[in-house]
Amino acid sequence: MFFDYPFGVGAALLLVAIVLLVSSFRILREYERGVVFLLGRFWKVKGPGLVLILPGLMQMVRVDLRVVTMDVPPQDVISRDNVSVKVNAVVFFRVVDAQRAIIQVENYLMATSQLAQTTLRVVLGKHELDEMLAERERLNLDVQRILDAQTDAWGIKVTNVEIKHIDLNESMVRAIARQAEAERERRAKVIHADGEKQAAVALLEAARMLSQQPEAMQLRYLQTMTQVAGDRGSTIVFPLPFDLFKSLLGAPRSEGG
Secondary structure, three states: OOOHHHHHHHHHHHHHHHHHHHHOEEEEOOOEEEEEEEOOEEEEEEOOEEEEOOOOOEEEEEEEOOOEEEEEEEEEEEOOOOOEEEEEEEEEEEEOOHHHHHHOOOOHHHHHHHHHHHHHHHHHOOOOHHHHHHOHHHHHHHHHHHHHHHHHHHOEEEEEEEEEEEEOOHHHHHHHHHHHHHHHHHHHHHHHHHHHHHHHHHHHHHHHHHHHOHHHHHHHHHHHHHHHHOOOOOOOOOOOOHHHHHHHHOOOOOOOO
């Protein structure tokens, strides 16, 4: 019994050493990096692969370098023309500097989400409703550029921002429908007026050509009478050309008349 005690302590120490050695190794995947701190101070960024971390002396924080897809919850936005809408979006970003993403900000995911919500409200609030609906691509670029500039200090790269939905209340939807209908009516009237103008110009040109050629005027007159005569159910009154009266009045009288 006296000789078994040292051997038991040695076995326990050996077991503890094995456990500490096994727990000292970390395996980082290809898309992961480990921010290592030595006695509380930043030491280096390690990975991917097998990393040795001394328990009690070192601590490691894993950082995912893949693109993060983050939904921005619906935001109440008041446009420049005082229209209240709800807008939601999606933000795509990734960590490009693991050291700054851990040291410069407490929680880069939460910070990026809050900043995206604020930026979305500020940017869209500078535009009118028509611009929000018609120029969504430009607004996406504006939000992405501002977010990318502000998150650069955190080691984050915002690659894309997409506005998903712009929700309007029912009264505003009806107002937009009436506006679209009025715009269609205006365009129809403009097209009709333009057609009348072109027709008037064509008629004026045709009248000038006919006035220069009396024979053409006579042919047009005969053609019109032929078209009218085709309707058998109507009474036709044939007007006589003034030139015919002139020829009759100017005809010489006979000697017996």
